[in-house]
Structures are given as C-alpha cells and as structure tokens.
Amino acid sequence: MTEYLLIALALLGVLILGALGLVVPKLRRRPEPPLPREVETRAEEDLAGPPVLAPEAEVSTGILVEPPVIEAPPLEVPEPTAGRLVRLRSRLSRSQNVFGKGLLGLLSRDHLDEDTWEEIEDSLITADVGIDATRDIVDRLRERTRVLGTRSAGELRALLAAELVNALDPSLDRSLNTAPKDGVPAVLLVVGVNGAGKTTTCGKIARVLVADGRSVILGAADTFRAAAADQLETWAGRVGAETVRGPEGADPASVAFDAVKRGIETGVDTVLIDTAGRLQNKVGLMDELGKVKRVVEKHGPIDETLLILDATTGQNGLEQARVFTEAVNVTGVALTKLDGTAKGGIVIAVQRKLGIPVKLVGLGEGKDDLAPFDAVQFVDALLGTEAPGRDA
Numbered sequence: 342m343t344e345y346l347l348i349a350l351a352l353l354g355v356l357i358l359g360a361l362g363l364v365v366p367k368l369r370r371r372p373e374p375p376l377p378r379e380v381e382t383r384a385e386e387d388l389a390g391p392p393v394l395a396p397e398a399e400v401s402t403g404i405l406v407e408p409p410v411i412e413a414p415p416l417e418v419p420e421p422t423a424g425r426l427v428r429l430r431s432r433l434s435r436s437q438n439v440f441g442k443g444l445l446g447l448l449s450r451d452h453l454d455e456d457t458w459e460e461i462e463d464s465l466i467t468a469d470v471g472i473d474a475t476r477d478i479v480d481r482l483r484e485r486t487r488v489l490g491t492r493s494a495g496e497l498r499a500l501l502a503a504e505l506v507n508a509l510d511p512s513l514d515r516s517l518n519t520a521p522k523d524g525v526p527a528v529l530l531v532v533g534v535n536g537a538g539k540t541t542t543c544g545k546i547a548r549v550l551v552a553d554g555r556s557v558i559l560g561a562a563d564t565f566r567a568a569a570a571d572q573l574e575t576w577a578g579r580v581g582a583e584t585v586r587g588p589e590g591a592d593p594a595s596v597a598f599d600a601v602k603r604g605i606e607t608g609v610d611t612v613l614i615d616t617a618g619r620l621q622n623k624v625g626l627m628d629e630l631g632k633v634k635r636v637v638e639k640h641g642p643i644d645e646t647l648l649i650l651d652a653t654t655g656q657n658g659l660e661q662a663r664v665f666t667e668a669v670n671v672t673g674v675a676l677t678k679l680d681g682t683a684k685g686g687i688v689i690a691v692q693r694k695l696g697i698p699v700k701l702v703g704l705g706e707g708k709d710d711l712a713p714f715d716a717v718q719f720v721d722a723l724l725g726t727e728a729p730g731r732d733a
C-alpha cells in the first residue's frame with residue numbers, strides 16, 4: 342500500500358516539473374517593453390550622424406537661412422609721423438649709454454689728458470662711428486675745448502652735440518620721393534640683404550604714407566620667401582591698401598611690373614615694391630635685382646630706391662651697402678633695429694661712406710616704430726638732452 346502511495350507521489354512530482362518546463366521558457370522569451378520614442382530617435386541619430394533635412398523640408402519651412410556675415414576688421418589709423426623720433430627716443434637707450442653717459446662723462450673729467458682723448462676716440466669707434474669720422478670729431482672737439490677754456494657740463498654737451506650733428510650733415514635732403522607726378526604714382530623700391538627688415542619696413546612705410554594722407558599699393562616681389570607676400574598683405578590690409586602678388590616662385594620683375602601697372606590703373610599716389618633678400622656677393626641675385634629695376638622702369642623712372650640696413654651688423658653692413666649701390670641707384674637708407682644696438686654711431690658711418698642720406702630709422706618691432714630721420718633730434722636723443730623749443 343505504502344509502495345502505491347510512493348509511486349503516486351512520484352508521478353505527481355514528474356507531472357508538476359513537466360508543467361513548469363513548458364511555462365518558464367515562454368516567460369524568458371517575453372519581448373522587452375518598447376523604448377520611448379525620443380530615446381529611439383536619438384539612438385538612430387548617433388549612428389547616422391546629424392539629421393539631413395530633405396530639400397523639401399527646407400523649402401517647406403519657408404525660412405531663408407542667411408550665410409553668416411564675416412566682418413572685416415576695422416581699418417587702423419596709423420600714428421602721425423611728426424615727432425616720432427622724439428617719441429621713440431628712449432628706444433636708443435643702449436646707444437645713449439655710450440654717447441650720453443660715456444662720452445659726456447669722459448669730457449667732464451678735470452684734466453682732458455692724452456689718455457682721456459684716446460678713451461673718447463675708442464668710445465666713438467666702438468659705437469661704429471668709423472675711424473675717419475671719429476678722428477674729425479675728436480680733433481674738432483679738442484680744438485674747441487682748448488679755445489673755450491671753461492668747460493661747464495652744459496657747454497661740453499653743446500660742443501659734442503654740435504660736432505655729432507655736423508658729422509651727420511644736417512643739410513642733406515632726407516625726404517622720401519613718394520609724391521605722384523602728373524597723375525602717375527611714385528615708385529619706391531625696397532632692397533637689402535636677408536632679414537634686414539625689408540618687408541617689415543615696407544609695411545611700416547605704407548603706414549607712414551597712409552598717415553600722411555597718401556594712397557598706396559604694395560608689390561610683393563619677394564617671391565622667394567613664401568611667407569613674405571602674406572606678411573606684406575597683412576600690413577597692407579590693416580590700412581586698407583591693396584597688395585599685388587604673383588604665384589610662389591614667380592619672376593620678381595614681372596610682379597613688380599604688374600604692381601606698378603595696377604598702381605597706374607587705380608591712380609594711387611605711391612607703389613611700394615618689396616624685393617627678396619639677397620646676399621651682396623651672389624652675382625645672379627644682384628643681376629636679378631638689376632632686372633627688377635629695368636623692367637619696372639618700362640613704366641617710368643623709379644623715384645626712390647631705399648636700401649634697408651640692419652644697424653646691428655655694424656661695419657659689415659657698409660660693405661653690403663656699397664655692393665647694392667653698384668647694382669641699383671640707391672637714393673636713401675633706412676637703418677633698422679637701432680633699438681637693439683649700442684652702435685648708434687653707424688648712422689654717421691653709413692652716410693660718410695656711401696654719401697647717401699639716412700632717411701628713416703627703425704626703432705622697434707611695433708607697427709609705427711619707424712621714424713623719419715632728423716640729425717638734430719637724433720643727436721638730442723643720443724645724448725639724452727632736450728633741444729630747447731622742440732616738441733615732446
């Protein structure tokens with residue numbers, strides 16, 4: 342009996358397990374609840390990227406999408422050129438130490454003996470005044486201090502200033518020939534060795550001219566250094582001037598020619614032509630410069646050829662300068678980087694050796710750190726003195 346009961350219980354157990362086996366898989370396969378609509382859409386977008394509106398959708402909105410307006414930066418108003426040398430006089434601080442403090446200190450010694458005069462000579466030579474000019478200056482100073490006898494600090498300062506101004510020949514014409522003639526623009530050609538500051542000075546001159554009310558076009562005939570044309574275009578753009586440029590590696594003479602042509606067509610006052618830096622001992626490069634000059638002159642004579650000289654190269658710069666004067670007819674010198682040297686006397690040496698006036702001086706990397714040169718103001722700045730009645 343007990344056996345029948347056990348068998349019945351076992352059969353019941355098997356039946357229950359069988360029933361459970363049919364139900365559980367069904368429960369496992371039950372579908373997951375649907376995602377909310379927005380979640381679904383976001384998932385699709387993640388895969389497919391941002392939605393692309395069908396053209397009809399754009400049209401159907403009826404809203405015109407305006408392209409964004411990119412505003413040109415406002416044109417700059419360069420600083421007036423008058424009084425720039427006076428404003429920038431502190432940039433000559435390194436040279437001021439030699440001339441103002443050094444030389445005036447030596448001259449005010451109680452006894453101006455032979456040794457002191459030799460020290461004075463050495464100071465001038467160290468400041469790159471050049472040997473011939475130094476001898477002249479010292480001889481004249483010796484003579485005048487002997488004749489004068491009394492030597493107050495003020496008198497000595499005035500004597501030294503007069504001799505330095507005299508050595509700079511204040512009678513030279515330092516104006517830049519940039520005025521148009523008979524409606525034809527003046528042409529200014531910028532030449533010099535690599536890295537002297539040609540492109541920068543070209544840009545600064547454009548600002549000087551614009552500040553003085555002239556219209557300019559810049560010609561990027563430095564087709565050798567790819568960035569030079571961009572650099573020039575940036576300078577021009579700031580003051581609203583046009584730049585004429587050619588493809589990289591183009592013939593510089595043809596770019597220069599096109600720039601002058603464009604200047605004539607548009608009736609600007611001045612065309613400034615930046616040329617590639619070249620070593621003065623490379624015959625081919627110097628010939629190329631001669632070609633630029635000849636080709637530009639098919640439009641008419643060049644009005645100003647400005648040689649850019651780096652003041653920090655000292656007497657080496659003079660040799661470079663001499664070779665350039667043989668290749669093209671240099672009519673003026675722009676002496677750059679005078680802020681970076683104690684050798685401000687190079688201005689005297691350049692003029693004396695070349696017989697070409699220094700017309701501009703670069704006194705910093707700032708946009709308006711280029712000043713028209715003036716002998717009296719320059720000497721005042723070197724000696725750290727104020728000329729009476731002068732604008733500050």
Ligand SMILES: Nc1nc2c(ncn2[C@@H]2O[C@H](COP(=O)(O)OP(=O)(O)OP(=O)(O)O)[C@@H](O)[C@H]2O)c(=O)[nH]1
Pocket residue numbers: 533534535536537538539540541542563566569617618619677678679680681702703704705706710
């Ligand atoms: N401190 C100082 N730096 C200057 C002055 N003038 C130019 N420079 C710097 O000199 C460097 C060379 O100037 P660039 O105008 O590129 O010289 P470049 O003669 O056109 O050079 P290349 O095209 O390679 O021959 C730049 O870093 C200028 O900022 C100046 O008066 N003072």
